[in-house]
Amino acid sequence: MSPAPRLVVLLLAARIAASQTFTDAGKDFRVIFPENIAYYYPSDAHNKIWVTALHDDTSVTMSSASSETKLNAGHTKSFDVTQELGRLTINDSNDFDPFTVFSISDKTVHITSTKDIVIQAVSSRGRSVQSALVIPTTKLSNKYFIPPVPETEGTTSGGAPVVNVTERAPFRLIIVNPDEPKASVTIKGRDEIPISIESGKAAQIWVDNGNTTQYVEANKRVAVYFSHPCAVQHQCTCGLLHAMVPPAKNDTMKFPIPPVLGKPASILLSDEANGRWINSSSLIVESAGTAIVYWPSLLLTLVPVEEFGSCFVVQFIEGKENILIIVVHKDHKQGIHIGNDPLGGAGWQELEGTDYVSTNRSISSTTVVWHSSANMTVYHMAQNNNTWFGNPAPVVSANPDFRGCILTPEVTMILHEAESWQESIQSCQKQSLNLISLSSEALQKHTCQNLRGNDAKQVWIGTRRSSLTGDWYWLNSNGFNDTNWARSEPGDVSEGQCAVMSLEGDCGWKDRNCCEAARPLCYAAPQVLQIN
Template sequence: MIRTASVVLLLLAAQIADSQNFNNTGKEFVVVFPENIAYYHPTDPINEIWVTALHHNTRITIEKLNIDYDHMSAGETTNYTTDLELKKPDIPENSTSLNVFSISDEAIKVTSTKDVVVQAISLRKNSVQYAPVIPSHKLGTKYFIPPVPGLEESPDDGAVVVNVTERGPFRLIIVNPGEDQANVTIKGEEEFGGAIEPGKVAQILLNNNGQYQYVEADRPVAVFLSHPCAFQDNCTCGLLHAMVPAAKDDKEEFLIPPILAEQASILLSDEKSRTSTDSTAAVDSEGTVILHKPSFLLTLMSKKDFGSCFVLTSLRYLIKSFHIVVHKDDKNGIYIGRNPAGYTDWEELKGTDYVSTHVSVTFPKAFLWHNSSVMAVYLVGEKNGRMYGNPAPVVSSIPDYRGCVVTPEVIEILDEEKGWKESIKSCETKHLDLISLSDNRLQKQLCSKISAKGVKEAWIGTRRSSLTGDWYWLNYNKFNDTNWAPGKPGKKDQGQCAVMSLKPDDDCSWKDKNCCDAIRPFCYKPPEFLPM
């Protein structure tokens, strides 16, 4: 009996890679609302946390808001309002120095018993900003600081004014979501830093000469670029706020929807450079790529961060449209809930194989998903002619023709070779089933994922009836879609059970075998889907 442990390792590696693709789901989040001056208008802010559950019986706890909400259902969204908001950084009187590391206590911790998606929106008069919240376990320790956008209104002599908020510099907001102190350093031509206690927030002032290039911490932190009252037009200002993604290991490609790129600049930063470029269809970076307009900072998704399922929330109907970027061969297969989307108004991204479309939001909430590919989706709003928006929250990066995956499927070819009946029990010991392939779409989907070098075949969950000789599946589904190899199956007395071929050129075809042959079992657990 040959044992090839590498097969299981290859399968598990693929499975882990799938489950660790980027998404916005988690059980712990830290939310912070930036200072929002709002057109110099003395109205109170409306800061809201929106939580979408992905599983039934989910319990939500929000510290500082005294929220303890039990039994959220899968697909349910609730929102909570707070007046907690960052204040102006604590700057020494008459100071002109930017070396300010101001600590505050306005962070809000959201925890859940099962995976959820969290979004935050800040609204004050006509000043609106929206962002999905990255779960704490997906944060990083190094962030490249994007170039600081130029503000239209500044002091006549060009000097930095730190004590006049609306004419002051942009800020870095750094949040420590952990249970231990985070030591943070702002590095570049100059260097300074400080310690952030658990659950605390630091604000650091930035000028536009680029002396600070990246943030480095000894523990995972969240980083934002923000300005509470950036000048826009007609003596008005509004909040600019964008999440900064953690530094990437390699350069990745970022695709830009044409309609969003109109009259916009792209803020790029990585290990070697910090630049601002005119709008384009695609850029490469290992750091931050942010689209900038006077009222708009939008963090772009890299192709590696594309998802297959997204939460679309109108957020008080403040979100007016969503924008999709997808490969030109994958325009079909997009669904809203259970209904095919059928979008036809696609625009090419010049110099790429991708296309983009934008669609008006006509519903309070929906789930947008692709049955065979991944895509980028951005939520965008507009208030009095000024845009705001950010990526839609990614629920899953695992395409599946059956729906929106919230718990990945388990695929495992066990190491030990046994007879067909014994293989059923081997799968059951791992809380899995000998796989039933009653749908040819499932077979094609799994066949594309299997990597089983050195293994020629594996038992699957079908055999002949001892009474009639007819084939049946262990899960009792109809025996319709078949993938028998040429000339198979043989006569009733030639083989009572079936195997799937794992040879690269056999297209996962089936053969009948003697049920007592020693062969590896193909064990499986289906994914959990979000109810639509």
């Protein structure tokens, strides 16, 4: 392969590898379910883990199950989980400073798979429901900024916390060591509190209501959650508040704030400078740490522009009203799809003071949401008894594509040796590729754009005339409808039975004698995720 096509392939591989940093797919996860509602609440918890496979023949193993599960691409399976973190209690010797007290639990669930999966967890007890996006172990971090404690009437406001009264107790931090070795964790800011967490275990500690910025540092990757088992909501009711804390950022990032179902909300911000919660009049905030939307019934982690994706899996939660909130740049409202259907009649709302717009859309089944040409973000919300909960939808790709949700990128390769059309077919097959069939206008334009500047002048493509009818056909058997013949092409049967594509101008096609020599354009189509 000559230097130019090799460069094209390497640049594509680098772009794909970099984009995977911003996906939520992986093969190793550690899941926890926090204490949900007061320990005396008279109903059982119903905790579920939703696993969606991104590739065929995926084996999923769960530590709490006795056997592995086989899934194919686009299939989702739910697992019921009984393990739940217990109450955070204090010892008499530590009554004078309960914020240094922590407990360690082994009630975590370890999930591994042979190929990439995405995971969401839903905790339900009575009317209290919360969901969380679970980040794979390899994409966790060793530093997190603790969100400031919101002023919650009846819980954190109106008097000092009462640690032995669940709904009046402080918020808590949950720190999980997902894997070997032991994690040495320090909570810094107010005081330095060292915690040692063995593999597969979770530590819980109360969060001070003060204004001092606090953060978590560890000697290895850990997961951090911000939670309250029974925060007061309204009319003397309480419910779980729970969110996964995003890792500290290397740079300050911009977080567009969607008008969450048209209701006002507070924003919890925390970074190196300070921790604060604000009733933001702007619809965008900047932070190098945590940015979380707070309602009395919801903690929703915001996604920065720099980590927008192009394709998302949204798991429909039965028995609830399910809503998508989509945020995208105002110039890229076109090209969004829900499943196979283009998003129509969206009713966009401008996020004032930003270049972004937002829209809400109901869904009735598990689906993928994808953009054909740009990145965006999607939040999945659901309603339970007039109480909303939700989380960012799992990102499975950060490479927009006109064909859908791309999991495995296409491969386009121009071979170095010029040879006949028949020999080109065999040479491509030796590379586990096919001579390219350009059976759609979109693929023609896409391929032409990707190959501009290549040192080859023309390449064989996978079309020829039928020996029986003289009609042109594609090797992949797709219909021969969209064509890009150069002017005065093709000629009659005697002028050529095979076709080359020019790599200049608009990449027009010309018929040629199949025995002439040209370089093959080999291709493998991308894998597109379809939800089943």
